[in-house]
Structure formats: structure tokens, C-alpha cells
Amino acid sequence: MYNAYFVPNPATPNECVSFDESKCVGCNHCVETCRCDVLMPNPEKGSPPIVLYPDECWFCGTCVADCPVGGGAITLNHPINQRICWKRKETGEIFRVKYEYMK
Ligand code: SF4
Ligand code: SF4
Numbered sequence: 392m393y394n395a396y397f398v399p400n401p402a403t404p405n406e407c408v409s410f411d412e413s414k415c416v417g418c419n420h421c422v423e424t425c426r427c428d429v430l431m432p433n434p435e436k437g438s439p440p441i442v443l444y445p446d447e448c449w450f451c452g453t454c455v456a457d458c459p460v461g462g463g464a465i466t467l468n469h470p471i472n473q474r475i476c477w478k479r480k481e482t483g484e485i486f487r488v489k490y491e492y493m494k
Contacts, residue, residue: 406442406445406468407429407442407445407446407448407450407467407468408421408429408430408442408448408454408455408465408466408467408468409465409466409468410439410440410464410465410466411463411464411465411466412438412439414460414462414463414464415438415439415460415464415465416437416460416464417432417433417435417436417437417438417439417440418459418460419432419440420457420458420459421440421454421455421457421458421465422440424453424454424457425453425454426451426453427444427447427448427449428443428444428447429442429443429444429445429447429448429454430442430443430454431443439464439465450467450469450470452467454467455467
């Protein structure tokens with residue numbers, strides 16, 4: 392029998408979703424609902440899932456929407472290039488996020 396190991400991808404270091412350990416009950420609904428198999432159950436029962444393939448995440452938000460606990464147990468961390476600016480459709484106004492807010 393072999394042990395299985397995973398190595399976090401340094402380019403996207405497990406940041407596509409993050410868990411609040413004080414709220415997550417480890418029910419694994421998010422693991423089951425993710426169609427990209429980004430997450431895997433934590434071998435330690437009751438602990439937050441492990442982000443196994445962060446670079447496979449589509450940022451669809453299904454895992455966050457399906458969490459029965461809600462309230463920040465799981466949070467989606469959008470890619471940094473999508474956080475830099477956003478445009479108001481009605482006016483065309485562009486807003487930029489200051490770097491210090493993205494830390
Ligand atoms: S945002 Fe979508 S693709 Fe990414 S982990 Fe959640 S369910 Fe999976
Ligand atoms: S984040 Fe929500 S859905 Fe995922 S294991 Fe924790 S409580 Fe369950």
C-alpha cells in the first residue's frame with residue numbers, strides 16, 4: 392500500500408476558496424457539488440475540505456451557494472486580475488481597487 396501526497400501549486404497556492412475553521416463543520420457538501428473536483432474531503436473528520444486542484448477552479452461559486460452553514464464558512468477568492476477593476480455597465484465608469492485592499 393502506498394501513501395498519497397499532494398503538492399500545492401505555487402502559482403495558485405490553494406487560494407481559490409478558503410474556509411473559516413470556526414464555522415465549517417466538514418460536511419463535504421461543497422466537495423460533492425463541485426463539478427471540477429477541486430476539493431477533497433479532509434481525512435480528519437469534521438475539518439474543512441482540502442483544496443486539491445486550485446488551478447482547476449472555474450470560480451462558479453456553487454460550493455459557496457451549496458454550503459448549508461453559509462455565513463462565510465467557505466469564501467471564494469476571485470483571481471487577483473479580476474479584483475483590480477470593475478466597470479459599472481450603466482455609466483461605463485471604471486473603479487479600481489487599491490493594492491493595499493487586496494492583501
Ligand atoms: S467555485 Fe466552483 S469550481 Fe471552484 S471550487 Fe467552488 S464549486 Fe468548484
Ligand atoms: S464549507 Fe460548508 S459545505 Fe463545505 S464542508 Fe464546510 S460546512 Fe460543509
